Amino acid sequence: MTTTDKNRLRIAIQKSGRLSDESQSLFKRCGMKINLADRRLLAHVANMPIDLMLVRSSDIPGLVMDGVCDLGIVGDNTLEEHALERELTNENSDYDKIMSLKFGACRLSIALPEETEYQGIQSLDGMRLATTYPRLLTRFGNDNNIKFEFCKLNGSVEVAPRVGLADGICDLVSTGTTLEANGLKEVEVIYQSKAALIQGSQPLSAEKQKTLNTLIPRIEGVLKAKESKYIMMHAPKDKLNEVVALMPGSETPTVLPLAERDDRVAIHMVSTETFFWETMEELKELGCNSILVMPIEKMMG
Structure with missing residues (x-):
């Protein structure tokens, strides 16, 4: 090298x-x-x-x-x-x-066949679970004073109960559609991941x-x-505090005069919170117009 x-x-x-x-x-x-x-x-x-x-x-x-x-x-x-x-x-x-x-948000969850009656964490004690994550599952068991048997699989974990390898599974879940397609229901989330x-x-x-x-x-x-938006609008000068209050998470706005208008100003700001249609409608009720919400590609400082 x-x-x-x-x-x-x-x-x-x-x-x-x-x-x-x-x-x-x-x-x-x-x-x-x-x-x-x-x-x-x-x-x-x-x-x-x-x-x-x-x-x-x-x-x-x-x-x-x-x-x-x-x-x-x-x-x-x-x-x-x-x-x-x-x-x-x-x-x-x-x-x-x-x-x-x-x-990459997902969760590590325990899932059981839909027909299995689930009565809380303690009902998992002694179950045989198929998983790719035996250490995390063991830690969860120790924290809750229950023990599991393991069937360690590195793929197709969700089929284990159907073929008789395990009572249930402990696997990553994103939307839950894979569990549903294999007749499984999510009963406990043991770890959140990103x-x-x-x-x-x-x-x-x-x-x-x-x-x-x-x-x-x-x-x-x-x-x-990625989580911010650049917002521009025209607003009544006497409603400036109310307009800014509708946008928590925003940086201090830039307020600019409008040509030939003493009663209205242009407002530019960055908001780090989700900007909903309902917020835009409330701004309009306050007398704002020309409301633009745009994505931001890069930020620094």
Whole structure:
């Protein structure tokens, strides 16, 4: 490996799937020009000293913890399961969670056949559950003083009860349609998960730290822009306080005079909360017009 390679920040992301698409979109919105090629493990960023390692989600925590990659984007569920597994085998499980990202939301839930009568958590005691997450499930059981038997599966977990492998399952749920299609009902949520940006515990070189210090504000700006809107309108000058009060989460508005109008002003502001049709209708009732709500691509400061 050359000196130049050693100074390139290496980030592990999912090779394929929803987290892969979202991660690549995030980096592109941060201004990274990614050179992707089919079946390549490493993707080169042309305009920044960064390389992306495209791997399975389950490999990302270990790659970061072992120092193979400097950073990783991984679901909290995979990260926590891997850390618990490493603690049991006395392997290094140290990492720093830099930030929670705004995508990849899901939940780890226990689901039972629809015909099973569920009478609360204690009725799960002694059940055999199929899961890809035995450590998280064990922790949930210990916290609630119940024990499970496990049938560990790495795919098609939802079919286990139907073929007699298990009484129920513990698996990731996003919309619940897969459970319904397989005759299952969600009875307990044991863990909430989103994608996270993590860093290994090993110190970075000065060059890599400089790159990271550039990247983090860009990511924060993209995430903030994603949940923000830029709002413009014309409003009655004497209703300015009432207009601003309708938009909590907004920064201090910019108020500009309108040509040949002393009674009205133009208002420009950024709002970080959801801007509903009902809010626009209330603004109109206050006498506002020309109300524009626009997405924001990037924000900083």
